[in-house]
Amino acid sequence: xxxTRRKFLQLCAGSAAAYGMSSVLTxxxxxxxxxxxxxxxxxxxxxQGCTGCSVSLLNAGRPDITETLxxxxxxxxxxxxxxxxxxxxxxxxxxxxxxxxGDYILMIEGSIPTAHDGHFCYVGEKDGKPITMLEAVRTMGxxxxxxVALGSCASWGNIPAAxxxxxxxxxxxxxxxDATLINIPGCPPHPDWTIGTVAHVLLFGVPHLDxxxxxxxxxxxxxxxxxxxERRQYFDKGQFAKDFSDEGCMYxxxxxxxxxxxxxxxxxxxxxxxxxxxxxxxxxxxTEPSHPGNTGDGLYEKLPAAQVPGLPGINVKANTxxxxxGAATAxxxxxxxxxxxxxxxxxxxxxG
Amino acid sequence: MAQKINVSPLTRxxxxxxxxxxxDKGKIVDARCAGEMFRGWEIILKGRHPLDAQQxxxxxxxxxxxxxxxxxxxxxxxxxxxxxPDNGRILRNLILGADYIQSHILHFYHLAALDxxxxxxxxxxxxxxxxxxxxxxxxQAEAGSGRSNALSPFMPRYKGDYIExxxxxxxxxxxxxEALELRKKAHEALTLFAGKTPHAVAVLPGGVTEKPTVxxxxxxxxxxxxxxxxxxxxxxxxxxxxxxxYPQYFGIGKGPGNFLSYGTFDENNxxxxxxxxxGVVIKGSYxxxxxxxxxxxxxxxxxxxxxxLHPWDEKTxxxxxxxxxxxxxxxxxxxxxxxxxxxxxxxxVAYMSGKNGAVKSMIDxxxxxxxxxxxxxxxxxxxxxxxxxxxxxxxxxxLEWAMEIKPGEPVHTPxxxxxxxxxxxxxxxxxxxxxxxxxxDGQVIDLYQVVAPTTWNCSPRDDKxxxxxxxxxxxxxxxxxxxxxxxxxxxxxxxxP
Numbered sequence: 001x002x003x004t005r006r007k008f009l010q011l012c013a014g015s016a017a018a019y020g021m022s023s024v025l026t027x028x029x030x031x032x033x034x035x036x037x038x039x040x041x042x043x044x045x046x047x048q049g050c051t052g053c054s055v056s057l058l059n060a061g062r063p064d065i066t067e068t069l070x071x072x073x074x075x076x077x078x079x080x081x082x083x084x085x086x087x088x089x090x091x092x093x094x095x096x097x098x099x100x101x102g103d104y105i106l107m108i109e110g111s112i113p114t115a116h117d118g119h120f121c122y123v124g125e126k127d128g129k130p131i132t133m134l135e136a137v138r139t140m141g142x143x144x145x146x147x148v149a150l151g152s153c154a155s156w157g158n159i160p161a162a163x164x165x166x167x168x169x170x171x172x173x174x175x176x177x178d179a180t181l182i183n184i185p186g187c188p189p190h191p192d193w194t195i196g197t198v199a200h201v202l203l204f205g206v207p208h209l210d211x212x213x214x215x216x217x218x219x220x221x222x223x224x225x226x227x228x229x230e231r232r233q234y235f236d237k238g239q240f241a242k243d244f245s246d247e248g249c250m251y252x253x254x255x256x257x258x259x260x261x262x263x264x265x266x267x268x269x270x271x272x273x274x275x276x277x278x279x280x281x282x283x284x285x286x287t288e289p290s291h292p293g294n295t296g297d298g299l300y301e302k303l304p305a306a307q308v309p310g311l312p313g314i315n316v317k318a319n320t321x322x323x324x325x326g327a328a329t330a331x332x333x334x335x336x337x338x339x340x341x342x343x344x345x346x347x348x349x350x351x352g
Numbered sequence: 353m354a355q356k357i358n359v360s361p362l363t364r365x366x367x368x369x370x371x372x373x374x375x376d377k378g379k380i381v382d383a384r385c386a387g388e389m390f391r392g393w394e395i396i397l398k399g400r401h402p403l404d405a406q407q408x409x410x411x412x413x414x415x416x417x418x419x420x421x422x423x424x425x426x427x428x429x430x431x432x433x434x435x436x437p438d439n440g441r442i443l444r445n446l447i448l449g450a451d452y453i454q455s456h457i458l459h460f461y462h463l464a465a466l467d468x469x470x471x472x473x474x475x476x477x478x479x480x481x482x483x484x485x486x487x488x489x490x491x492q493a494e495a496g497s498g499r500s501n502a503l504s505p506f507m508p509r510y511k512g513d514y515i516e517x518x519x520x521x522x523x524x525x526x527x528x529x530e531a532l533e534l535r536k537k538a539h540e541a542l543t544l545f546a547g548k549t550p551h552a553v554a555v556l557p558g559g560v561t562e563k564p565t566v567x568x569x570x571x572x573x574x575x576x577x578x579x580x581x582x583x584x585x586x587x588x589x590x591x592x593x594x595x596x597x598y599p600q601y602f603g604i605g606k607g608p609g610n611f612l613s614y615g616t617f618d619e620n621n622x623x624x625x626x627x628x629x630x631g632v633v634i635k636g637s638y639x640x641x642x643x644x645x646x647x648x649x650x651x652x653x654x655x656x657x658x659x660x661l662h663p664w665d666e667k668t669x670x671x672x673x674x675x676x677x678x679x680x681x682x683x684x685x686x687x688x689x690x691x692x693x694x695x696x697x698x699x700x701v702a703y704m705s706g707k708n709g710a711v712k713s714m715i716d717x718x719x720x721x722x723x724x725x726x727x728x729x730x731x732x733x734x735x736x737x738x739x740x741x742x743x744x745x746x747x748x749x750x751l752e753w754a755m756e757i758k759p760g761e762p763v764h765t766p767x768x769x770x771x772x773x774x775x776x777x778x779x780x781x782x783x784x785x786x787x788x789x790x791x792x793d794g795q796v797i798d799l800y801q802v803v804a805p806t807t808w809n810c811s812p813r814d815d816k817x818x819x820x821x822x823x824x825x826x827x828x829x830x831x832x833x834x835x836x837x838x839x840x841x842x843x844x845x846x847x848x849p
Contacts, residue, residue, distance in 0.1 A: 041501070046368075047389075048389060048391045049414070050366075050411050050412060050413050050414035050415075050417070050550075051366045051367070051413070051414040051415055052411065052413075052414020052415075052417065052550035052551060053414070054414070055414045055415060055550050056414075056550055058458075058532065058535070058536065059536050059539055059549075064532070064533065064536070065532055065536075066483075066529055066532055069505075070486065070487065070490045074499075074501070074504050075504060075505045076501045076504040076505070077504075077505075078505055079361050079363050079364075079368075080363070080364060080365070080366065080463075081364070081462070081505045082363055082364070082504065082505035082506075083363075083364075083466045083471070083505065083506050083507060083508070083509035083510075084363065084507075084508050084509055084510070085359055085361065085362055085363045085364075085510070085841055086358070086359040086360060086361070086362070086837075088508055088509075088510065089361055089363060091508075092501055092504070092508070095500045095501060096500075096501070098500075099499075099500045100500070113390075113391075116672050119672050120389065120390045120391075120670075120672075120680075121368060121388065121389040121390070122360065122368060122370070122388040122389070123361060123368065123388075124360045124361040125358060125360045125370070128358065130360070130388075158411075159391070159393075159396060159408055159411050160391045160392070160396075162396045163396070164395065164396070166390075166391075166392035166395045166396070166670070167390060167391060167392055169391070187411065187551060188414065188550050188551065243766060244556055244561040244764065245560075245561040245562070245563055245763055245764060269543050269547070269548045269549065270536070270539055270540045270543045270549070271540065273540055273543045273544060274543045274544060274546075274547050274548065274562075275547065275548065276547055276548055276553045278547065279545075279546065279547025279548070279553055279554040279561060279562045280547070280554055280561030280562055280563065281547045281548075281552075281553030281554040281555075281556065281561045281562075282553065284407055284553065286551075292404065292407075292408060298400065298401025298403060298404050299401070299403065299404045299407055299408075300401065300403045300404070301401065
């Protein structure tokens with residue numbers, strides 16, 4: 001069976017339910033990748049990150065990390081993984097520019113410090129002269145086929161860029177404004193988001209992105225955590241947890257589910273074993289450009305108000321939000337069902 | 353004539369590290385170790401809500417976020433004046449324990465082993481294992497591809513004295529692959545109770561938020577049993593095999609010979625007794641740990657803030673132009689002594705404390721079977737051995753703790769944010785002692801300081817000119833070929849920075 005883009009997106013979206021595992025790439029996808037792309041060279045640069053995005057990728061399900069390295073990509077440069085060191089490593093970057101310009105994907109992990117000409121982060125040195133992350137991103141970004149800003153630091157700046165941003169930390173998109181660039185936020189990103197996006201690029205080109213350059217298949221408007229949360233029924237009934245580990249919606253404890261775009265509520269971490277709200281810790285909104293917020297806006301501070309999804313203009317203050325929104329959402333669901341019934345009837349009528 | 357070489361990036365570690373070594377007559381005579389990246393966590397945390405600290409500081413290191421999370425929540429526990437209930441304490445241990453196993457396995461196989469194992473041995477593999485044959489086909493195709501970086505990320509590499517025994521190499525490659533699966537299983541075990549990893553969401557002041565149920569406990573036990581078996585049957589024997597192949601590394605990479613462990617894995621809710629012993633060993637003698645004896649120097653670090661202060665009094669003000677400075681890492685000292693931290697330090701502290709018979713007999717047995725003295729463990733191989741043996745002990749203890757959980761009972765103690773308070777949280781990360789220091793004023797963070805394991809081990813010189821622990825370990829290391837400095841790289845990686 002030919003793997004179509006539509007089928008691929010279905011796999012990305014529904015794989016957990018369909019296959020009983022958290023996976024993007026079924027054997028047919030891997031086969032298609034092999035036929036179409038061969039192994040894709042990847043240059044992975046780390047700036048002001050924590051290596052958490054890389055560790056998360058090690059937690060990939062299907063394909064696992066071994067299959068990824070053998071069947072899908074050639075991980076030519078990655079500081080934490082590669083055997084080489086020192087100038088031997090820097091030579092790999094030079095060879096990529098010389099031999100594979102326009103051919104490799106540049107993955108960027110971590111933000112890029114720009115204050116003091118970028119001297120807050122060195123990625124190596126050449127002939128005794130340090131190479132800043134800023135310089136490396138510019139040089140390697142210019143010749144890349146596509147750039148993937150992996151994780152919230154590379155996508156938005158994240159914690160290093162939080163006030164007062166002592167190092168002038170910036171996201172990849174601000175250093176490489178003209179590049180073909182995809183943001184895969186999350187702190188860290190789920191491995192399925194990373195592998196799924198790369199696979200889409202290889203098979204069908206750049207996936208559909210929202211205005212913030214996030215793939216909508218993982219971060220689209222229909223992927224809001226709050227809309228897909230297993231505790232949503234508590235919210236609709238106005239039942240709120242008063243303390244961590246209580247049953248109930250975590251809104252009052254500062255959960256950022258209503259503003260967070262990602263599918264973790266249905267995908268789950270580590271093959272669906274657990275996720276943020278289920279574990280009672282709540283969502284801190286780590287995928288969002290607003291994370292981790294300004295001084296004074298704590299990660300656990302209650303959202304001041306929430307927009308009702310699908311019902312613009314309804315903006316309820318915190319203390320009354322549960323019951324008010326519960327009613328509004330119920331109205332929305334009824335409305336939606338009626339609309340669908342009407343559509344079905346109309347189509348049947350036409351066909352009949 | 354002495355020759356200087358730099359290695360930057362020093363790869364297969366977490367973060368950005370550079371070493372500069374001076375070599376004379378085939379040996380390193382001077383060394384500098386530089387942290388090459390600054391983010392400003394301590395500046396960013398000032399003025400933020402205290403609860404944010406345990407989330408934000410986990411992002412210091414994505415390989416050991418759990419330990420930073422533990423140190424941070426303990427600092428908040430201390431500042432809030434609370435202690436966790438039994439379940440909260442035990443679940444924190446189970447979360448940290450799973451991360452220890454994950455981190456130790458990852459370190460040996462995926463960060464360190466490529467300095468010893470000859471990955472090209474796979475090209476001559478003759479066996480029937482489907483997985484190894486798949487790797488062989490890949491390697492053959494890569495080798496014949498003619499592309500400029502064939503066999504990445506395993507090639508290029510330094511030329512050096514890799515293992516020649518085909519069978520041993522193949523076993524190691526097979527275990528490299530298996531370890532990739534098993535370290536993930538350790539993260540699965542961790543996620544059962546921590547909600548997410550890297551960067552747990554379920555560990556908060558007063559305990560944890562995840563409610564343990566019998567099915568989760570059973571799953572955890574199943575994971576840890578499998579991991580424990582791997583550690584015993586493969587990880588430890590592989591370390592011993594490397595030790596037998598490279599016995600000279602019991603004499604290389606000695607370090608300062610002073611050891612610090614804050615103790616970790618609480619055995620009581622007050623946090624005064626630990627499974628991994630707390631204490632200090634200076635010049636061969638054991639002493640009790642005193643938190644007021646830590647000071648951080650910045651004479652050779654890129655900061656203009658005052659040098660030699662206790663973390664509760666410190667500031668962090670970067671200065672890139674500062675004369676003589678060469679690292680973003682500060683130089684913490686205990687009673688002005690240079691300390692090594694990590695699995696070897698924990699083992700030596702437990703051994704010398706006289707309080708831990710299990711560790712003493714384990715170390716004595718290991719030394720006698722390897723035909724070495726206890727002091728030979730102050731070395732590259734000693735660090736690998738201490739890590740592997742500790743991994744086994746932690747896995748076994750996790751199995752016992754899991755049985756002590758009482759489903760349905762509280763997992764955390766409620767807290768309120770004080771107007772004004774100070775606190776400290778100590779933990780042992782897989783790679784060593786980590787402490788977080790907090791002052792709260794007006795219900796927000798007024799001061800936050802982190803003294804991380806790599807701050808201890810990879811520090812530059814202090815104001816007195818004493819070399820950092822890794823710098824001392826590098827001095828005396830032989831270098832056979834300055835174009836391929838594999839020996840100092842082995843010394844650095846033995847610390848798991």
